[in-house]
Amino acid sequence: MMKIVVDRARCTGIGICEAIAPTVFEVDDDGGLVLLSQLVPHGVAAEVAEAVEGCPTLALRLEP
Amino acid sequence: MIAVSAEEIRCLVAVGASLAGVRAVEAARKAGFEGRVTLIGAEPHPPYDRPPLSKEFLRPDHAPEPVVLHGRAELVEDFEAEVLLGAPATGLDLDARTVRAGDADVPYDALVIATGAAARELPGTGHLSGVHVLRDLDDAKAIRLALDDGARTVVIGAGFIGSEVASAARRRGLDATVVEARPTPLVRAIGPDLGSALAGLHERNGATLICGRPVTGLEGTGAVERVHLADGTMVEADLVVVGVGAVPCTDWLAGSGLELDDGVVCDEFLQTSAPGVYAAGDVARWNNPQFDRMMRVEHWSNAAEQGVRAARNAISPTTAAEPYTTVPYFWSDWYGSRIQFVGLAARDQHEVVSGDLAGDHFVALYRECDKLTGALTLNGRRHIMKYRRLIAQGATFEEALAFSRTVAARPRSRGPQ
Numbered sequence: 001m002m003k004i005v006v007d008r009a010r011c012t013g014i015g016i017c018e019a020i021a022p023t024v025f026e027v028d029d030d031g032g033l034v035l036l037s038q039l040v041p042h043g044v045a046a047e048v049a050e051a052v053e054g055c056p057t058l059a060l061r062l063e064p
Numbered sequence: 065m066i067a068v069s070a071e072e073i074r075c076l077v078a079v080g081a082s083l084a085g086v087r088a089v090e091a092a093r094k095a096g097f098e099g100r101v102t103l104i105g106a107e108p109h110p111p112y113d114r115p116p117l118s119k120e121f122l123r124p125d126h127a128p129e130p131v132v133l134h135g136r137a138e139l140v141e142d143f144e145a146e147v148l149l150g151a152p153a154t155g156l157d158l159d160a161r162t163v164r165a166g167d168a169d170v171p172y173d174a175l176v177i178a179t180g181a182a183a184r185e186l187p188g189t190g191h192l193s194g195v196h197v198l199r200d201l202d203d204a205k206a207i208r209l210a211l212d213d214g215a216r217t218v219v220i221g222a223g224f225i226g227s228e229v230a231s232a233a234r235r236r237g238l239d240a241t242v243v244e245a246r247p248t249p250l251v252r253a254i255g256p257d258l259g260s261a262l263a264g265l266h267e268r269n270g271a272t273l274i275c276g277r278p279v280t281g282l283e284g285t286g287a288v289e290r291v292h293l294a295d296g297t298m299v300e301a302d303l304v305v306v307g308v309g310a311v312p313c314t315d316w317l318a319g320s321g322l323e324l325d326d327g328v329v330c331d332e333f334l335q336t337s338a339p340g341v342y343a344a345g346d347v348a349r350w351n352n353p354q355f356d357r358m359m360r361v362e363h364w365s366n367a368a369e370q371g372v373r374a375a376r377n378a379i380s381p382t383t384a385a386e387p388y389t390t391v392p393y394f395w396s397d398w399y400g401s402r403i404q405f406v407g408l409a410a411r412d413q414h415e416v417v418s419g420d421l422a423g424d425h426f427v428a429l430y431r432e433c434d435k436l437t438g439a440l441t442l443n444g445r446r447h448i449m450k451y452r453r454l455i456a457q458g459a460t461f462e463e464a465l466a467f468s469r470t471v472a473a474r475p476r477s478r479g480p481q
Binding site for chain 1 (some may be wrong): 113115131319364365380393395402404443444445446448449450452453
């Protein structure tokens with residue numbers, strides 16, 4: 001199962017990922033990204049992949 | 065119209081090598097398109113990301129390096145694209161199915177027009193140095209140099225980009241003046257009350273905001289020295305940044321026969337009036353099924369998503385075409401505060417559901433009849449995307465108000481710091 005990795009130095013909490021996969025990503029009040037799941041949950045792999053590719057600051061990646 | 069089958073599409077051309085065009089190239093390859101792909105760009109630089117140019121790029125504590133989307137080698141090797149940079153498109157021949165770029169006629173079976181928009185300039189100011197728009201990397205470099213030199217900064221137009229430049233000037237402790245011709249800033253984008261609320265950030269952060277006084281001229285010998293306003297006021301300036309909107313880059317399409325109307329007119333599939341020709345990004349005016357109206361959107365996420373959708377539709381028009389529907393989203397950073405907006409701003413029909421308009425945090429919701437149509441937040445990053453989803457789901461305004469009470473009641477979520 002793929003693991004989601006956030007580059008905290010790059011992430012500015014723009015929230016595109018939350019818009020695409022709200023069950024996995026949530027931006028907090030300070031703009032920090034909360035991973036509601038560290039691993040890519042079954043059923044939302046396509047959304048998570050889209051969120052990773054759609055990140056404006058290239059702050060997300062998937063690792064085995 | 066004769067349907068073009070996917071098998072007949074052998075070459076895809078994307079005109080415009082910024083976000084939408086680059087995403088179109090990526091999407092075609094990811095969808096398994098094996099034909100020829102050509103990316104045509106007006107600027108000599110490899111494709112780069114624009115939002116940071118008015119944000120991180122101007123910060124004194126950041127290295128002024130562009131965020132490159134893909135280097136030329138990456139486009140050629142990873143995406144097997146032919147890349148023509150520094151080659152502005154100058155014409156489109158719909159009968160011959162060719163794009164004129166530089167001194168070449170590039171043939172296409174499927175075309176994605178993504179030539180973006182150009183910053184509107186102030187007429188009659190071209191002779192003065194120190195006067196800039198902010199749209200491309202060269203503009204941003206010039207503005208950054210002037211800020212590093214301690215320029216007294218005047219921004220013409222209290223829009224989002226201009227306000228970001230004023231923030232960058234104030235971050236260095238420089239004098240910054242924002243001049244807006246209308247009585248209230250950002251009226252068309254977010255309405256007068258919320259426009260005034262955001263304008264308050266300028267004054268609270270030491271910038272001067274002058275509204276309702278149009279600029280009548282710029283003065284200087286060689287370099288700009290003064291900005292003249294309609295009431296006779298003069299503001300001293302070493303740097304003038306003009307942020308008065310953008311116009312879609314369609315000049316090169318004039319006379320092509322393609323339907324144009326403040327952008328390239330598209331249906332909900334992003335297809336233009338010509339078969340096989342699609343448009344994406346700032347240049348596209350399309351019918352957005354989400355709101356059932358024609359829209360042209362100059363936002364990052366729209367360019368990224370439309371580039372993908374236009375390319376997928378262009379390469380598989382009969383088998384995989386889907387409409388492009390979206391809730392527009394943009395963000396802007398002023399004085400360390402994050403402004404975010406989703407949806408449409410119905411003028412004067414809004415309600416503040418968290419914080420207050422005089423402070424450094426608020427969430428405001430917009431309605432049209434009984435529907436939630438938009439949300440604006442100042443430092444409300446936890447809130448904004450939840451409303452984007454509600455708008456996408458067609459939530460009523462009452463449902464949104466009820467939801468806002470549950471969000472407010474929930475404990476603050478905290479990410480790793």
